[in-house]
Amino acid sequence: MLHKTDSNAMLFVGAALGLFFIGGLLTTVAPPLLDKSWGKPFENHDATKGPTGKLVAYTEQEKRGYDIYIREGCKYCHTQQTRTLESDTIRSGWKGVRSPVSTPDEFVNDYRQTFGTKRTGPDLSRIGGKYSKEWHRAHFRNPRDLVPGSIMPPFPWIAENPDELDALVAYLQTRGRAKDWRPDNDYEK
Amino acid sequence: MATQTVNQSTAAVATQEIHTDTTVKWFLLGAVGYFAIVGIVALIIAAKFVWPQFLGSISYFTYGRMRPLHVNGMLFGWLLAADMGLAYYIVPRLCGVKLWSEKLGVATSILWNIIIVSAVVTLLGGYQKGLEYADLPTPVAVLVVIAWVMFGINIFATVATRKYEQMYVSTWYLMGTILWTAFVYLTGNFATLLPGMTGVNQANLNWMYTHNAVGLIFTPAGLAAAYYFIPRASNTPLHSHRLSMVGFWSLAFVYVWTGAHHMLHGPISQWLQTISIVFSIMLLIPVWAVVYNFIATMKGQWHQLNDNVSLKFLMSGTIFYLLTCFQGPMHSLRSVNAIVSKTDWIPGHAHMAVLGTFSFFAMAGVYYVVPRIFKTTLHSEAIANWSFWLFLIGGLGMFTALWLGGFWQGWQWNNPSIPFIDTVVALKPVWLVRFFSGIMIFSGIVLFLFNIMSTALGSGQAEAEPARS
Known part of the structure; x- marks a missing residue:
């Protein structure tokens, strides 16, 4: 049948778009209708079902920090997903505690997805609460002062701008905090 | 198939004069220029991995801003512009008629240049949209849509007025590119911004776009060029029409399902990951059909590679x-x-x-087309040959360094007793090899630019000589 499309342009257009739309619609429109966790914010108060906690909306300051994260292209070097790999849960963990894997319902408020495709620097999906604001300020001023061997660029225009620094750190401290996963509750502010 | 090619050759000679090719010239020369400019950005990025302080504390030149500029500049400024320029050359010849409107074509080229310049300014300024491959801010993305519609109208109107009823495989691929790109681009740049499109939902649309930017834009546009230029440059009919249909229609069906394979093991539904894996494996069908067709076309013709730079690029592109x-x-x-x-x-x-x-296919096309549209000969076959070897050796150096380094990095990550920073430091030799490979690739780009521009600018003096066609 398809050989008729050799000489009939309209038939060609119909067939090319038809085949494309089968897969196109089934993989983009159907999944969020079938898997509700894509659109429902995380909330769990039953410790037997896994980590407890609740995803809260971003504050205005956190949103400004989020926009700085986008502006500077941070996601090109930092992923934000603790994958279902044992090594990921250990690397995202803290002080010997393993981190829970990332689930779709933790990202419902993210108006720009930041999952990332490349891990030139470490994953940030559970960075929230690991380091203090002073640590982040020093690190943005020159990452190599704190982490010798790092290839992250310095961001002096953020480190020296209290508004931007506070906003960006506030955003970073939200990462992974929907789930309360550290038993000692020893999160930095 | 053989008869069709022969008919078209005769027709092409008889109708050589009907094509003015102004649009082709505008698009191809612009594309080659952007290739070199964005090549500088690529080198800066490669240098930053080795010397992180290099241009390190100026916001416009940080990695996070230069990387989207590199990606968008190469994809849209160089490769897509080159593919569009080649389409404006190929389609009128396969249809046996003039391009529907040269004026519309030139206007499209001007708009395209406005887009690329706006992209440079906005991306360096940090106005990126924050979606991979769809980094261009919305107003610029709107201009891309307008330019694409102008391109589509011109190509489809040319096809509609064609003299030969049967359409060659390159024409299908280009029509497919135009149709699919329209929807893929809208999905990645606009559907992702609809209210409620957040998190995994937005990422799923983003990967559908990212994957199909390569799979349904650059793949069909590049294959259209290869399907045209391999038989043309070797003066050999295509091996099999039927096999090219298998390749085309399986590509049309299979590619779009695979977006979620960018989030394997990640926070996206397991069943969607499995679907994307199954269809990713099925991608072997269109690929092997196309590659077998190209290789079989060259049967008995391999000696032509010795002195034909276009064929060198085309066949190494096929192997890659x-x-x-x-x-x-x-x-x-x-x-x-x-x-x-x-x-x-x-x-x-x-x-x-x-x-x-795909850049190898596009360069093969540019090397083939530019001397012909300027009715002259290539400025220097020797320099063209040098550019090929620089691209090939530099490219292989970069690819193999990154594969070996990446595999090693992955093994280290899977052993959590190795601190993350050690896996960064371990890769520095790999990045140094990548930088020097990048210098070779960039030298290839410079020679390519010089050769093409000299051919175009020198065409005035060469007009007295008989045109080589």
Whole structure:
């Protein structure tokens, strides 16, 4: 049948778009209708079902920090997903505690997805609460002062701008905090 | 098929004079220029991995802003513009008629230049939209849509007025490119911004776009060029029409399902991951059909590679296509993905597709087309040959360094007793090799630019000589 499309342009257009739309619609429109966790914010108060906690909306300051994260292209070097790999849960963990894997319902408020495709620097999906604001300020001023061997660029225009620094750190401290996963509750502010 | 090609050759000679090719000239010369300009950005990025302080504290030149400029500049400024320029050359010839409107074509080229300049300014200024490959801010993305509609109208109107009823495979691929791109681009740049499109939902649309920017824009546009220029440059009929249909229609069906393989093991529904794996494996069908067709066309003709730069680019591009599209399905296997995903292996793979395959096809087309549309001969075959070897050796150096380094990196990540920073430091030799390979590739670009511009600018003096066609 398809050989008729050799000489009939309209038939060609119909067939090319038809085949494309089968897969196109089934993989983009159907999944969020079938898997509700894509659109429902995380909330769990039953410790037997896994980590407890609740995803809260971003504050205005956190949103400004989020926009700085986008502006500077941070996601090109930092992923934000603790994958279902044992090594990921250990690397995202803290002080010997393993981190829970990332689930779709933790990202419902993210108006720009930041999952990332490349891990030139470490994953940030559970960075929230690991380091203090002073640590982040020093690190943005020159990452190599704190982490010798790092290839992250310095961001002096953020480190020296209290508004931007506070906003960006506030955003970073939200990462992974929907789930309360550290038993000692020893999160930095 | 053989008869069709012969008919078209005769027709092409008889109708040589009907084509003015102004649009082709505008698009191709612009594309070659952007290739060199964005090549500088690529080198700066490669240098930053080795010397992180290099241009390190100026916001416009930080990695996070230069990387979207590199990606968008190469994809849209160089490769897509070159593919569009070649389409404006190929389609009128396969249809036996003039391009529907040269004026519309030139207007499209002017708009395209406005887009690329706006992209440079906005991306360096940090106005990126924050979606990979769809980084251009919305107003610029709107201009891309307008330019694409103008391109589509011109090509489809040319096809509608064609003299030969039967359409050659390159024409299908270009029509497919125009149709699919329209929807893929709208999905990635606009559907992702609809209210409520957040988190995983937005990422799923983003990966549908990112994957199909390569799979349904650059693949069909590049294959259209290869399907046209391999038989043309070797003066040999295409091996099999039927096989080219298998390749085309399986590509049309299979590619769009695979977006979620960018999030294997990640926070996206397991069943969607499995679907994307199954369809990723099925990608081998269109790829092997196309590669077999190209190789079989060259049967008995391989000696022509000795003195034909276009064929050198086309056939090494074909081999890279086979390799990169074997890697792709293999990466989507969960066990392999657990090692290579998010590592430096991935840019090695991506560069083999976009540089090694589709840029090679586009350069073959540019080397073939530019002397003909300026009715002259190539400025220097020797320099063209040099550019090929610089691209090939530089490219292989970069790809293999990143694969080996990325695989090693992945093994280290899977051993959590190794601190993350040690896995960064371990890769520095790899990045140094990548930088020097980059210098070779960039030298190839400079020679390519010089040769093409000299051919175009020198065409005035050469007009007295008989045109080589």
